[in-house]
Each structure stands twice: as C-alpha cells, then as structure tokens.
Amino acid sequence: MATLFLIIIYLAFISLGLPDSLLGVAWPLIRPELGAPLAAAGYLSMTVAGGTIVSSLASGFVIHRFGTGKVTLVSCMLTACALLGFSFSTSVLWLALLAVPLGLGAGAVDAGLNNYVASHYKAHHMSWLHCFWGIGATLGPIIMSRYILSEHSWRSGYLAVAWIQFALVALLFLTLPLWKRTGHEAAGSPGPAAAEQPVQEAGDGSRHFVKSGVVKPLQIKGVKLTLLTFLLYCGVETTMGLWGSSFLVNVKGVDVAVAAQWVSLYFSGITAGRLITGFITLKVKSRILIRAGQLTALTGAVLLLLPLPLYCSLAGFILVGLGCAPIFPCLLHETPARFGKDHSQRIMGYQMAMAYTGTTLLPPLLGLMATRTPLGMGIFPYLVTLYAVAMMFSSEKINSLLKTRFAGDR
Template sequence: MSKKVTLSTLVVLNFIIYISLGLPDSILGSAWPSMRQSYEMGASQVSYLTTIMLLFSFFSSMLYTKIAKYLTVAQVILTSMLCVIIGLILMIITSNPIVLFLATPFMGIGQGAIDVTVNHFAAKHLPSSLMSLLHGFYGVGVSMSAAILTFFLSTFSSWRFAIGAIALLEILILLLIFVYRRHFAERDDSQESTSHKTNAETNQKFKLSYLINPIFYFFYAIEAVMGIFLATYYVENFQVNNAQAAFFTTLFWLGLMVGRFVTGALTRFMQDKTIIYSHLGLLLLMSITLFLPPGLYTMGTVFLLGLAMSPLYPLMMMLPNQMYPELIAQRVISYNVGFCMLGILVFPLLFSALFKILSFSIFPTLILMLTVILSVLVVLIFKQVKK
C-alpha cells in the first residue's frame, strides 16, 4: 500500500515539475512585443536573449554528470528552480537591458540541469506508459504561462504582472518539492552503471549515415522559432495588438500540448509512421496559412500548427532503437538532443538577421522551408528503418 502511495506521489510530483519546466518557456515569445518597448530594444533582439539562455542551459546540462556526484536529485531540482526564480525576478525589477541580459544566464542554468535530472529520474522510477504524458504536462506549463501573459496584457497591459504571477507559481512549486524532497533524496548513479561496459561495446564504429536522425532534430528548431517569433510576426507584419498576438502564441502552445496527449492515445491504434506522416501533411498545409492576414480563422490555424508538430519530437526519438544496435542508438539519441539544442541556438539568430534585412514578412516562407526539409528527412529516415 505504501509503495502504491509513493508511486502515486512520485507521478504527481513529476507532472508538477514538468509544468514548472514549461512555465518560463513562452515568456519571451509571448511577452517580447511589450517587453521590448519597456527595454527600448529591437524586435529581433529577442534572439540574443534566447541564445544566451540556451548556451547556459547547454552548459548546465553537460555539467550535470559532475554535479550529480555531489548533490541529490532534490538538491539539483531545488537549486535549478531557485535560479529560474532569480532570473524571473531580475526581468521585472528594472527596465535596464543590462539587467535583462543578466537574467538570462540564471534562466538557462536553471532550466538545463533540471531537465536532465527529471528525465533521468522519471525514466528510472516511472512506468514507460507515463513518460509520454510528462511531455504533455510540459506543454501544460508552457500553455499556462502563455495564457497568464495574455490575461495580464489584455486586462492590465502589464507584462511585469504576468511574469510576477509566473514567478509566484514557481515559488509555490519550489516549496512543494522542498516539502516532499525525501522522494528525491537519492543521487543519480547512472555513471556507475556505464563504467562496466566492455571495450568491444564502447569501440563500436559510428557511421556518418547515423547522423540523419540528429540532423532532423537540428531542423526541428521550427518549434522554438514558432514560439519565439509568431507573436512578433503578427505585430510587425499585420499590426495586431500585443494581447491578441500573445493569444495566438498561447493557442500554438495549447495545440502542441493537446497534441502530445492525443498522440499518446493514437499510438494504441495507429502506427508511429502513419501518425508522423499525417501530422507532417497538416503542418505543410497550416504553414501556408501563415501567409494570410489574420482573422477569426487564425485562432484555429495557429492551434493546428502546434497540433501538427506535437508527435514529431517524441515519436522520432523512438526510431533509433528500431534502427541501430543498443549502444549506437543511445549515442544517436544523445546527439538528437544536442543537435536540437544547436538548432534552437542557430535558427533564431539566423532568422533575426534575415528579419532585420528583409522584414518579418518572410517568416511564413522560412517556416514552410523548414517544414519541407523536415518532411524530406523523415522520408529518408523511414527508408533506413525498412533496411
């Protein structure tokens, strides 16, 4: 009985932690049209902030294996959440761009290590059937923060109140995890288990052809690009008001979240390949609608854009285990994550430069190009699966 209670508690706590992971992720995308006015910064300068954040997130993820030797899972989670809260507070206390740039390393450090920690812990302690739901609850967090931003922008015309409310939610989750920290009292011992591999296992050759999966994840930066630039595109190109543009971003993240839960159900009745191809077709169609001026239908199209992307990340991540030997598959999966982060670093910078030169009107063209590239890569990957 106590084991059942402990498992139920772990499940709920992990869901809540994943919500907290998603809470900060839509802030810059949804609030930037308003924030940049307070900070007197350009529309495209958001990419510099996201780049700094992602770099620090990458570094904290890479350092996790060293940190885990000295800290318990609970200590890593609590320290990471504290860093995020500090970053959020720094965002709202001043209109000085320097302070805003100082906030981003705290956000990055906080979001990097906790992501790796929770994924390792959940994989070790929770049934595989619940793992896909965790990503859905991450979407709940992103959608919640986008909705909070939309509410405060439309009601009080204040992005500071919105980020303050998100910071308060993070503080409450931090206190909850602190109360239940005994459930996360262990250290991550995965490093010990990997030290027993034989030389034959560790020296398996890695072919360049295996990089096709990571290359797909490099171009999957389309999700981050949509989250960062969608609201600004509608403001700059169609003069939509800030609250409405933030609402469009909210609907995009909502579609992504709903789609993740729906995907979990669809996998019981449909093949992964069918789900992926059908959603890529929908993504191609919805990408074209971005060329159209906004109207009532835009609420549906941006929601469907998120829905169309929802199965791509989790289902494509499962393919290496079907395509390669175990050790190669593990390596490919680790490259998938690294290439995805690299794409999220490169494309916002590249697109910001293009927007500065050519204007935001090219945004739909760029999204359509990324969608076509993803579709071609998926076809090539499934050809390898057949072999």
Template sequence: MFLVLLSYLAFFSIALPDSMLGVAWPSMRLSFGQSLGAAGLIPPFGVAATIVSTLLTRHVVARLGIGRLLAVSTVLSAVGLVISAASPTMAVFLVSVVMLGFSGGAIDVTLNAYAARSFGPRRINLMHASYVIGAAASPALVTLFLQVGVSWRVPYLVIAGLQLLLAGVFAVGARRWQEAEGRRRVHPWTENVDQRPEWRRKTQPRTAHASPDTDPARNRRPRMKIAAVVGIAAVVVQTGIESSVALWAYSFLTLGAGIGAGIAGLAVSGFWLMMFLSRVVLGSLAEGLGSRTIMGAGAIGLLVAAVLTAVGTTWPAAAVASVLVFGLAAGPMYPLLILTTRDRTTATGLDRLVAAQAASSAVGAATLPLLFGFAMSASPSAFAPIMLGAAVGALVLHLVLRGGSFRS
C-alpha cells in the same frame, strides 16, 4: 507513479519562463530601447547556458540525485525570473536568460534520459504535455496583465513566486527519488542493460563462434551512427520550428497579418493548447499505431501549417489557423524523437545521445528564431517562407529516419 507525477510537474515548471518572451517582448523592447528583431539575439544566450548545463548535469546528478537537482534548478529559475523583472537594461536581462538556461537544461536532460529508459509513448508524451500546460499558461498570464495596463515585469514576478512553491514540492519529494535509486542500485545515467526488464533489453548475445565480421552488433554500428546524426538534425529542426512559432507567431499575427493583439495572444496560447491535446491523444495512439506512424502524420501536418502561413498574409483567418495547426502537428514529434533514441544507439550510449539531443534542441531553439529575427526586422511577412522551408526540412529528415533500417 509518484515519481512519474513529479516528472510531469518538473516539465510544467521549466515551461513557465520559456514561453513568456514572445508575448512580453513587444512591450519589453520599449523598456530596453531595442528593435523588434533584437528578440532573436536572446535565445543564443539561453542556448549557451543550456549546452553547458547538459554537459555538467551528469556529474551534478551523481552528487545531488534527481530530486535535489529538481529543487535547486527550480530555485535558480525563480531567482532568474526576479532578475528579469528587475532588469533596467537588455544586458541585465540577458544575465537572467543565462540563469534560466542553466535551470531548464539540467531538468530537461535529466528527465528525458530517465523517460527514454523507463517510459512508453503515452507517458513520455504526457510528460511533455505537462510542459505545454506551463507554456500555455504563462503567455495567457502576460497577455492578461498587458491588456489591463500592467507592466510586463509583474507576470515575471508572479511566475517567480510559483517557481518557489514548486521548488518546495521537489525538495519534499527528493527522498522518493533517493529511495527509487537505492532500490535499483543503479542511477538512470549509468544503468546496466542486464538490470532492466527483459522487454527493454536490446542486447543480442554472441555465440561462442561469433567473429568481428559476423557480429550483428558490430555490423550495425555504422548505420546507428548515421541514424544518431540524422536524429540530432531532426531534433534541431523540430525544436527550431516550435521555438520560432512560440517566439514570433504573435508578431507575425499582429504585424504581418493585421490581427488584433488580444486575438493574437489567444492564438499563441492556442498553439500550446493544441500541442497539449495532440500529446495527450496522439501520444496514446502511438502505443498502438507506433511512433513512426504518428511522427509521419506530424511531419505532414507541419507542412500544411506552413502553407497556411503563406495564405495568412492575405487571409487573416488562415494565419490564426496555421498557428493552431503547428501546435497540433508539432505536439508528439519531439517526445517521440526522444523515445526512439534507443532505436538509434546502443543501450550504453543512450544517455549520451539523449544529452546530445538535448543540447542540439537548444541549438535549434536559438538558430531558427535568430534567422526569423533578422528576416522579420525587414518584413513581418517573412515568417511564412522561412517556416515553409523549415517544414520541408523536417519532412525530409523524417523520411530518412523512416526509410533507414537502423535496428537489426
């Protein structure tokens, strides 16, 4: 249970810097002399760092172990936040974004691979709910400082200090990870199927007379490859939606729907709060109702939220409601996509597909917000039609995953 709690705390830590930019950017851009739409140019730098981090993490974990990787990555995050706060130009700030991408990517892929093997729907949702707590806390902190007239740089320094404290906790707990790995005699990245509990085994033993043409495992491989590709696409769209709401909802509410800065800041925090509640509640319900049922409800909810954004350009209350509904609907989607990775691949390919999905989530978190940046530079109201298209795409991908029988 101690390692489960450390996993939750680690996801809390990587969320803190991730969600600050959306609220800080309108003030930050003035310091850097940038346009509003320039915020869309920032995520690709973090994405590139995250992808490189995902590719290297497997080797780094093999050398350091999970516990030390958590500690080192959190220290790197703290250093990146200090550089963010001290940045005199946009170029220097982008350096800090790259550092934060390296840090968050390493923690994300390592713990998601661990959770996909070891957790059920409730625990993996609680782990991602811990991310939401951090993601809700930091925008509220930035909003508080800005409302009292303090520079956007100060909350970055405050979060950097908190990251250093968390790094100390991870360093102390590193030995527990080592002990757990020693007891298992196998690392989560290279775990052999036969060493897992019986109920988690997915192997189907061959008979002595099995041939390549009648081997069920061989025959389902093409379908599983298709499922893996569709699952990656679903992750891209899902994380793109979440990141776009986190980054652009504040600007949409204030500039596109005419809502005051204070209420808009609270609405962004409300987005993360609703996501937290849905992961806690719906994640638990998924234990009994099944992951597919909860994911279906979430996909429909995303479409409802997107419709509300269109109404919100003339009815401000609907705009605020749309941000909250996005949080409620999106909450369990990404954790359950990670959990159901084992339905779309073999046991030996699980870690590689989780890493591919982690990289694709970073791509989605950059590409869709970038599209929003270009569109919202012309009109803040463009948030509504682009979000509607993304929500339709998410629903279609879910229906493809649900309709296909990818497991035999």
C-alpha cells in the same frame, strides 16, 4: 511510490514550460519600453538556449554527483530567481544577464528526465511528460496576456510566473526524500552486460542489432540525421513561439493582447496533441505519429504563408501546434529502441544539445533577416515552412536507412 515519483517528474516539466513562451509574447511591450531593437529578442533567446546547452551537456556528471532530486530543485530555483529578476529589469543588459541562469536551470533536468522516462517507461508516458511541458508553455502566455489586458504590464506577468515557480520549488523541496529513495533504487538496478544487445524493435517496425563497445554513437547509421531532425524541429517550435506574436501584430495588425492569446492557442495545440498522442501510442507506431505530425505542422505553416483571411492564420497556429505535439516525444522515446540502450544516454545528450542548438540559432536567424530584408516580419511563415519541409526530409531519410539496415540484418 513509482506513480508519485512520475507525478513529480510531470510537475517538474511544468516548470520547464512556463518561461519558454513568455519572452515572445511580452516582447512587443518590452521592446519599446526598454528601447531595444527588434532582433534583441532573438539574442536573448539564444542566450537562454546557450545556457541550456551547457547544462544539458554537463547533466550526466552533475546528476551522478548530486542526484536527480537536488539538481531538479536547484534548477527550478535558478529559473524562479531569473524570472523574478526579469520583472524588475530596467535594461536589455539585465535581461541578457538573467537569461544565463534561466537557461542553466533547464538543461540538466531536461536531459536527465527525458532519458529516465525513455529508458524506464512506455511511449505514452513520454508524450504525457511533454504534455505537461505544454501545460506550462500554455499557461505562460495566458498569464502574461491577462496582465497585459488588466494592467498593460509585462512585469506583473513575469512576477506571477516567478511565484508559481517558487511554489514548485517548495513542493520539490518537500518531496526531496522521495527522490533520494527512488534514485538509490535506480542506481542499484543492473545494466546490460552483453557485448551485443538482443534484436530490438524500433518504432518504425524495423529491428536491428546495436553492438556495444564497437561502434561509437555518432557512427551508428541514422544518428546524424536524427540530430538534424531535432535541430529543425526546434527551429519550427521555437520560431513560432518567439516570433508568432510579433508576426501577428506587425504583419496581420492584431492587437498585442489578442496576439498573446493566439500564441497561447498554439501552445495549447501542442499540449492537447501530446495528451491525445499518449493514448494513440498504445495502438499506433511512433514512426506513423511522427510523419502525421510533420504533415500537420507543414499544413499549418502553409496556411500562414498564403494570403488568406485572418482566421486562417489562427487555424495555422493551432495546426502547427498540433503537428509539433507527437514529433519531439516520439523521437526521444525511440532513442533506446533505434540505437540501443548502451548508447541511449550519450545519444540523448547529443539530441538535447542539438535541439537547444536549433533553439539557439534558428529563431535569431529570423530576427536578423527580418531587419535586413524588405519583407520584415513577413519572412516569418517562409522560414517556418522551410524548416518544416527540411525536418520532414531528414526524418524520412532516417526511416529509409533503418529499413535498409533491417534488410541487411536478415
């Protein structure tokens, strides 16, 4: 039963990933048809992320009140209905209104399932969980590009993804009793009662005590820097997904359909990387994987920045995707080990909220700057590189703090 339950969680993450890359891929066609300004895509993305922040912050109460199964079912239904509405929208205003349920549908599921997997499964399951998100995020632009090529229609692409979402809703409805049984078993499991947790081994090799009931989560060393790392990571990932197609079309002169396929390769890099990372975590510590991923993503961003042949830009997209692969799931899985299980649920909520804050604020910043600077969309690789460098700096600072705490505990 535990295996079947894990498979259902994986499928739920496909539904989270499917809509994430659609807007950026379809925007070069949506914008002229609806007469929207270039920066409107950033505002729509910000609306989706804002709804996700609200629902993720409320996820603890909602899941406790209604159960994970029902929340997942209703959230996927919200997403499916919003995507269906997108396919019939006649103005940017309708897209903005539908972006609210699209965002609300993701947050509670994301925060709840991430904490469940981090607390109850090994690191490779977290990587594979987000690999399934990548499957959804990869399928999105592939589906959209096919409809753009065959029908020159972004609406049909949204409609197709909506029906896939409704199929997942039907599956979740049929398996709802399994969620209830598993939820009761989880609710009956005892939690830690000790005032001070045992020494814990973090992914960076350090060990430390986390005193429960004494230190507030935000007062724990490294938490604030971790939140900053999540903010910047989502700045890299979402900016690439939202504006990558526009950069290729407007700056590199790539055809819209081809640009959509290139963006799908970026998400394919994330997906394949997380599948591989799941196996590597059995032998390699998360700290090393996080650092390797950041270096790889930075290399890809530099390839986009330099005046190199077009195929180097394709390599840049793939490298950024591969680099992003281990960062997010490894950081999430390290939460209970680094900061203690007593604090992990609240810190996980903070992390998800900060991640969606990065998704909300940083991509629209690029759209705003692109409309007000001479570089236009040419500013894309500069900002991606800046986010990647800042993310790596904050992450390495966390490693330094944890080593200092380990030395102090001895």
